[in-house]
Amino acid sequence: MKKAAKFIVRIIDHMVNLTALLLILMVMFLSCYMLWDSNQVYQAADARNYEAYIPTEKNTKSFEELRKINPDILGWIRVNETNINYPLLQAEDDDTYMNTDAEGNYSLSGAIFLHCVNNPDFSDFNTMIYGHHMEKHKMFGDVGMFTDKTYFDEHPYGNLFFDGKDHGVEFYALIQADAYNERIFTVCPDDPDAKQEYLQEIEKNVLNKRELTLTQEDHLVLLITCTSEMTNGRNILVGRLTDQVYPEKEKPKNLGTGIDKLKEKMTQVPMICWLILLIIVLLIIDVKMRKRGKKKHENN
The missing domain is CATH 2.40.260.10 (Sortase)
Structure with missing residues (x-):
């Protein structure tokens, strides 16, 4: 009976973890999509x-x-x-x-x-x-x-x-x-x-x-x-x-910093790539947590 009860508890625990992970992924996906969609609107409105x-x-x-x-x-x-x-x-x-x-x-x-x-x-x-x-x-x-x-x-x-x-x-x-x-x-x-x-x-x-x-x-x-x-x-x-035309002042050249260049390169990466990377990281964390839980269970 004890083994059956522990087995049921493990199944329920895995289901809860999986459900939580899926909910997190859904929220992250929705958030990423909203950010991507908003960014598309701003890009379309760019004077450049x-x-x-x-x-x-x-x-x-x-x-x-x-x-x-x-x-x-x-x-x-x-x-x-x-x-x-x-x-x-x-x-x-x-x-x-x-x-x-x-x-x-x-x-x-x-x-x-x-x-x-x-x-x-x-x-x-x-x-x-x-x-x-x-x-x-x-x-x-x-x-x-x-x-x-x-x-x-x-x-x-x-x-x-x-x-x-x-x-x-x-x-x-x-x-x-x-x-x-x-x-x-x-x-x-x-x-x-x-x-x-x-x-x-x-x-x-x-x-x-x-x-x-x-x-x-x-x-x-x-x-x-x-x-x-x-x-x-x-x-x-x-x-x-x-009748007078007013030319714009010459804009100062912005050489930027290493952080500026890194930020610019990061924004050029499509949002879907960041989303995939996030999912992979979450899956790796979930696998490690399961292995750790399994070891604790075997030790007990």
Whole structure:
């Protein structure tokens, strides 16, 4: 009876261990898949994916090649010294590029797009440009950084490429507004009173601004993205088009460290390889634990 009882106990013990191992593997697999899936979204949103297509007034060949892939591309937007450096698109509605990338492929990160009602030549008094707020400095994630006064002061310029040439953008303010603020999110009619009311509405919602006077003769550019700092909130970086072009500062060369290079190489290894390695390690640990348990049982 004792041997039978011990045998049953061993079977139950092995079953419990196996069940626990399977549960651990399932949780690890799910976690790894979620990390992999999230990483895929961030990779799809990386501005570096489009570096080969960045246009200049002297050379737009690559840009035109991108337009052949997707004719909805009308220009390019850059905020100097940030990671905002993307193709600019416009569709017949504002839903298309919420989950479609610049090449026309389905993507949760979407694309940077012009409000469907705005004129693509930026002739409106206020032109609205939308992009998802994303972590890791993707899409319009860096717009949220302008809520910091120091960061805002250190990043006054941007660039808009359209109609075959570059145009400067001089940023005036970072405002926070409710998504249902119809006055802010409506294309302003070509009327002096309406323009003045629009400028006043900007002032009402200012978080940070610089000493710069906006007039009814200006053409405003609004970079709009979500914020969690208020219910239905939007961070809006407000600038004005200028005839002057503001080149980016030369980025310092980062030689990196041994740790940086190791980290870069590790991130290049597919997630499935790490998962397989983890499973192998867990199986080895389980085998060793079983052998140790067996030896203890034999000694007893």
